[in-house]
Amino acid sequence: MRADDTTSTCIVCVDQGDLRGEMELGAAWVSDDAFRFGHHSGLDERGLYAVGALTLELARDNGTLWQLRGTDLGLDSRSLAISVSEPGRYGLQVAYSRTPSRLYDNGRTPFASGSTLTLPSGWVSAVDTGGMDALAVTLSPVEIRSDRDNLAIGFRFSPDTRWRYDLDYRYSERDGAALMSGSYLNRSTELVRPLNDEMHSIDTGISYAAENWQARLGYTGSFYTTSTPALRWQNPYLPPTPGADQGELALEPDNEFHQLMLSGQYGWSPTTRLSGSLAAGRMTQDEALLAFTLNPGLAATLPRTHAAVEVDTLHADLRLTSRPVSALRLGATWVYDDRDNDTPVTAWSYVNTDAIPEPAARENPLYGYTRERIELTGDYRFATRISSAAGYGHETVERDQAEVRHTREDEIWGQLRLALGAATDLRLRYTIADRDVSDYQSVPGIPAENPLLRKYNLADREQGVLELALDLRPRENLDVVVSAELRDDDYSDSLLGLQSARHEALNIDGSLVLPGSIVLGATLGYEDIHSRQAGSQAFAAPDWSASNDDETRFAMLSLDLPAVLDRWRLRLSYTRAETEGAISIDQSGFVSPFPDLETELHRFELHSRYQLRDRWSLLFRYAYEDYGVRDWSRDGVLPDTLPRVLALGAMWQDYSVHVFSLSVSCQLGADLTTGR
Template sequence: MTARTLPHRPLLLRSAIAVALLTPALALAQEDEFTLDEPTTSPPDAEQLAELTQIRNTLEFGLGYISDDAVRFGRRRGFDEQGGYGVLRLEYLRRGPHDGASADYVRVRADDLGLRSREARVEFGRQGDYRVRIDYDQMPTRRGTVKTPFTGIGGNTLTLPAGWVAGANTAAMTRLLPNLGEIELEVERRRVGLGLAKLLPGRWELTAGIRHEERDGLKSLGGVIGNSGGNPRAALLPEPIDHRTREFDAAARYAGRKTQFELRYHLSGFDNANTALTWQNPFAQIAGWAPGVGYPGGQGRAALPPDNRFHQASALGGWNVSARTRVTADIALGRMTQNDPFLPYTVNPVLAASIVQPLPRASLDGRIDTTVANLRISSRPHPRLHWAASYRYDDRDNRTPRDEYVYIGGDSQNQDASATSSRRRFNEPASFREQRLRVEAGWRIDGRTRLSGAIERRQTNRTYSVRERADEDLFSLSLQRGFGERVDASLTLSRADRSGSTYHGSEPFLSGYAPAYTATVPGQWDNPPGLRRWYLADRERERAQLRVNFTPTPRWTFGLDGSWADEDYTRSELGLTAARARALTLDAAFVPAEALSFHGFYSRETFDFDQTGASIRTATRLADAVDPARRWRARHRDEVDSAGLGVAFKPRPARYQLGADLLYARSDNAIDLTAGSALNVAALPPNTTRLDSLSLHGGLRLQGDWSVRLRYWYERYRSTDWALDGVAANQLANVILLAEDSPDYRAHVVAVSLVYRF
């Protein structure tokens, strides 16, 4: 875990911990090659020598069964639906004998052809001359079953069922619950690619490739109708996904003994078949909305991801200055463009009639020019000393025109084009530039001890930002030491300090609104002056990592890995003020016999985040911003425990093999809230995740080139999430929800397959 991602970790833990921890089980249960003739440390016999020197192809086919529907259970590999599936896998290689004249070859690999997560790759060519590659892969991502009252699912216009009863809030919608229909939120990706490569005389190689990707399905989108105060009304909507991405790459490479050079070109294009999603307003007319906005005539419309293009040309080079020194450099120039036509200010014709100041242009005409350059020199002037220096330049120059837009708030009001209107907004074409200089060196003190260190300076410049310039200095020191032949250890310490130019929290507000409006706002800010964005705020970071490996006997191996990180946001009065992470992992392996091995691990991680905020009312905003009685504090704590145990038995002669893996994971997330005397807070229930997984696998060699494989996989997953569990579609007064629950399932998978080797 890097400290940079530290503030995001609690947001991901509840949804990612189980997926991350089931990966080893999935690999063991579904991707283990079960090579029954796998050589061991003993001298190979004649059969094993033939296995190592002769081409053997593999065809596997069989049947599997999944006991229950379980969205989270292997959802990215097609194991999420109850029922049978096919086991089909192929590995094929044809080429001439190693002592023959032909260098032609054909290689085919296909995996999981009986599942929706199938992939296949075909490559053919002539060694030292050319190669052609064709590949295909498919990946479903299923979120689960949700409920919605809307009809027209999958299209770009959502309507309400006949007899709909609108209300000012969800409690008054008497036909909401009876009209809920179940839908599946799922996106499936399909990708096909073609690649060509040709070797030319003089150490040159030309390559080209194209890739086409399609993504289809449904995901959720929040749609809001309303403009300010208490009048916004919202619904979670099924957004149709119909995306196409096309990529093209071409390169010319030269590989000399002292000099290497490469020219590249990349083109990518994204196209969305749906430009917008329109929905019928399910809420009745309320105060603050213009006439006709409520049900049945009112509608809302939201723009969907626009079509865009990206071009990039790059050059890379390397030069061996001497036997001990090498210089590498690269530069890439790119351009991103987006020019989809703008949607109208509103989808409601009655509101459109009020427009007196139209859109300033027909489309954004968005353009960002990118420049990325790297320069690195590395050298080993002495057998014990090595050093390197590098510089990186990353510039994103936003050339998008800046204009004033007098928008209509949430398809709910007439256009307000007055000089002091809060609807007068300017787009902010933000640019970004980062420069990084790094020097590192290492010294081998003796045959068992190495010392290394690094110094890095990073400067980031942004426009239309709360902080124009951010500076960060990093220092790190690492010591590696071997203690005899049984123990080795490493310790790494680092510190990073970030500061920069004066923090102007009101800059985006002042540059995004018309000056006549900002002059009417007390204090001229939208966020409290003490609030700091964590990725730009002053910060002190300290980290340490320790790794110890211990091998007391040839049969036993132990490992210890510990890490510690502290982040202190020294000048953040509001926002993220501190973050801490601790992790400890113990692992062991035991090989009592040549055919038998055991392995296991235990890991504990804790993450703490301190957050401070303020509750500010519009009428008393200046007083509330400095009133301690209106401050609140949240302490987030995540605790993750995981453990695993595995065994493998591969006797010789290799007629059969057995294996088992057991995984356990538990995560707990708690939020402790405290507040000033003017605020009332209630305790939030903890969120938990539990995962138990068992995989068994075995193989038995039959007569000749046939063998049989058996797999069993069990998983029990339990989770609680107060934001989802027991929350009905009408739980919130002003929002129609999707009525989904956190995952909770028990699933079994059994698979039997035959393997033919030829």
């Protein structure tokens, strides 16, 4: 359970002069097992948990500042960070955190776990799940869960006012299991794959600052490694062809990325400044390739043994800003991005799901692009309470081996900002954008698609966006912020594919300060995303269409009582969130088979702090969360429900959970939240 964010908390209480902060130690009780409730929190099982948190600072006379901060120290979601710094000279921080992921705990599978999934002895293969006689007695429980451990180290050093060196290192390690699927022609199986991977990343550089210019030379690198580069599994169905008894899929491969960047800015005058950057990078991946097939009757020789993937990236940007007069600001931006794929082109003789060889070899396409964008902006203040802004953007993209070779998009926007008195601020912004693409064409070596089909990101599009932001302060103790957005995307030139999309969003935040420093807060949110697409079953003209409508509704109320009694502080909050996804299909003589997708969340929280004496406080927290979900793609789908899908049977579970927490905290020195 997270520490009360109204104040820091702590474990030992010894006054150490310049040492100040708080520590907390206690226990929490979770009322019920609820696997999904533990997603990101770690509170997935009924029982007792340790509560621990701390925030400590030690300031020395020479300006050195030591800090130690920890949250959720008794949980799987714990974090701990220590830092030491001297302003203007150096800073060092080391931070650790763990992020738990909890998805399903009710799955069942006949496979043994590992990187090679085997079926138990006595397994009865069949053409469908209904004929797998040994399925029911060989199912074993399995959980889809993982934990990610993160380590971050940051260092800054400035020997003088002009030079600065910085180094950031990040490491993450993931361990657990994830869900994936494997197939044999028109039959598939849900599989549990292991997660055992690591990521190292580094960002370092040297900076120099002169009177009117500054520059930085930096390096960025990332290194991903996995101990499970492939997953192999035994075919639970009758083989579609002789020898098709096993399947194998490559997982995420080991890979590296390196980039050098030079950035800087130059001030021509107090009102005009030029900034920019230039970066060159390379991505490589040279994992050993899997065989075309495990079927001994269809053995084929690989044209090369390793992937030999190499992609070069180049980025450049320039930005010029100027204020020729006090009321006018101008800006111009140029951005260039290039992705050059230097991977060798090879002909590959694929075998379809270890059963049927492809009739002809296919070459790997080399996807690449060059993107260039220019933006011009202007902002003018007519009077103290009225200002306007406008901008124009032009973007071109040249793609290699894509259905569309060239795209061009133009964007124009305008904004008006009004200060309607001292208590009201209104901002309106409207944007129109038009994207034109070159002729659509098939990509050599890729199986043919319907020539009427258009991918939405490679299609002609007209877009309009209206944004509103309103800040109100009708009374000194009342603040209201309203924001809204309406976005329309029109793909009317696409006969097949996405044809339209509409996004509506509204958010209202308010706070009211009552006598006695009581604060009442409220948040309301609404979002709706609607889209429509057309399709063809006959590889011809459109003969069906579908629409998706996704709604989200959110509300939160909070009440902060800083002095219920002389020594008692109380905070209450209630949250409700609902989502609904509707899918409808329009086709003659066909009724949509898709029920609505629904989720509903209710959460109530109480945070109470009672001051026992000067440094000691008693903390009590209570949280109640109720969650319900309706997902037709998983509800009621057992391992043998679908004849041609051997499912895991994992389903989202409703839950209602109570969490109680009682702890003691003490304060050292001044209160970090008030400075007293």
